[in-house]
Amino acid sequence: MQTATELDVLRTTVAAFREAGESLALVPTMGALHEGHLTLVRGARVRADRVAVSIFVNPTQFGPNEDLDAYPRQMEEDARLLEAEGVDLLWAPGVAQMYPEGFATTISVAGVSEGFCGASRPGHFDGVATVVCKLFNQVRPDVALFGEKDWQQLAVIRRMARDLDLTAPQADAIVGVPTVREADGLAMSSRNRYLSPEQRKAAAALPRAMREATERIEAGGDVGATLQALEQALAEAGFSSVDYADIADAASLARLDRLGEAPARLLVAARIGSTRLIDNMAIDKA
Ligand SMILES: Nc1ncnc2c1ncn2[C@@H]1O[C@H](COP(=O)(O)OP(=O)(O)OP(=O)(O)O)[C@@H](O)[C@H]1O
Numbered sequence: 001m002q003t004a005t006e007l008d009v010l011r012t013t014v015a016a017f018r019e020a021g022e023s024l025a026l027v028p029t030m031g032a033l034h035e036g037h038l039t040l041v042r043g044a045r046v047r048a049d050r051v052a053v054s055i056f057v058n059p060t061q062f063g064p065n066e067d068l069d070a071y072p073r074q075m076e077e078d079a080r081l082l083e084a085e086g087v088d089l090l091w092a093p094g095v096a097q098m099y100p101e102g103f104a105t106t107i108s109v110a111g112v113s114e115g116f117c118g119a120s121r122p123g124h125f126d127g128v129a130t131v132v133c134k135l136f137n138q139v140r141p142d143v144a145l146f147g148e149k150d151w152q153q154l155a156v157i158r159r160m161a162r163d164l165d166l167t168a169p170q171a172d173a174i175v176g177v178p179t180v181r182e183a184d185g186l187a188m189s190s191r192n193r194y195l196s197p198e199q200r201k202a203a204a205a206l207p208r209a210m211r212e213a214t215e216r217i218e219a220g221g222d223v224g225a226t227l228q229a230l231e232q233a234l235a236e237a238g239f240s241s242v243d244y245a246d247i248a249d250a251a252s253l254a255r256l257d258r259l260g261e262a263p264a265r266l267l268v269a270a271r272i273g274s275t276r277l278i279d280n281m282a283i284d285k286a
């Protein structure tokens with residue numbers, strides 16, 4: 001595995017792949033890798049000749065009171081995990097490489113980025129869209145993979161790729177990978193490691209309550225009453241607050257009061273102590 005921390009090294013390595021006629025997949029991450037990330041890597045492996053993974057804890061997508069400093073960083077361990085997966089290229093730029101003195105551009109995707117995590121984390125998706133656009137331009141992959149765990153992020157990135165006519169990758173080569181879960185249903189996340197053993201046990205109530213809610217709504221239950229019951233179940237399990245618990249159009253992320261014809265998604269963000277967990281699930285029609 002080649003590791004690049006400078007743009008010219010990255011470009012030379014990518015150029016060598018391209019000269020050999022090889023296709024390239026990119027998996028963008030913030031590191032602290034777990035089985036969810038490695039599933040994206042395996043998905044990349046079957047889609048392209050070469051796999052690049054980026055690790056960059058992007059400061060511009062963290063709010064002033066969020067966990068940028070506390071966010072886990074374990075570059076050596078991550079590199080070992082990626083090497084074992086047969087990754088070809090690790091792109092690990094520093095902050096000064098990504099945001100040199102004078103950096104002044106922000107990509108802001110209206111609509112789809114405004115509710116849910118966009119409302120509870122102002123500026124978050126501007127930071128995500130801008131850094132992902134940079135990563136795409138730096139690596140110029142044929143295909144890029146993102147987790148469905150961050151459903152709204154995936155929708156924002158697809159919208160950006162469509163709106164800006166991106167070619168590397170094209171919008172239809174942005175692949176969403178289903179959420180990888182722990183045995184008790186909790187979505188894998190780097191932030192799960194903030195949880196104490198007791199909080200970790202309680203966290204399993206999130207996917208459980210969400211599964212119950214999707215089943216109730218799929219069976220024709222009232223959306224408002226079901227979401228209220230979900231919030232109640234989370235409070236009883238020890239969650240300290242709920243940022244949002246809503247159903248939305250799966251593509252546009254417009255909030256829904258009832259199911260319509262288009263695919264819908266249940267989206268929840270809730271806190272245990274100071275740890276904020278997110279999850280989402282499909283709502284299938286009966
Ligand atoms: N459980 C999971 N299943 C599938 N994909 C995942 C999972 N967790 C993260 N990903 C995806 O991995 C990519 C990198 O995510 P990131 O490095 O932020 O990890 P994370 O575990 O989501 O961390 P965080 O705690 O910051 O949410 C994203 O596309 C994200 O959606």
Ligand SMILES: CC(C)(CO)[C@@H](O)C(=O)[O-]
Nearest residue numbers: 028029030058128131150
């Ligand atoms: C896509 C991403 C790597 C951009 O920093 C990040 O938001 C993430 O890890 O999901």
Ligand code: BAL
Nearest residue numbers: 030061062124150153
């Ligand atoms: N996986 C999403 C990145 C973030 O929460 O900042």
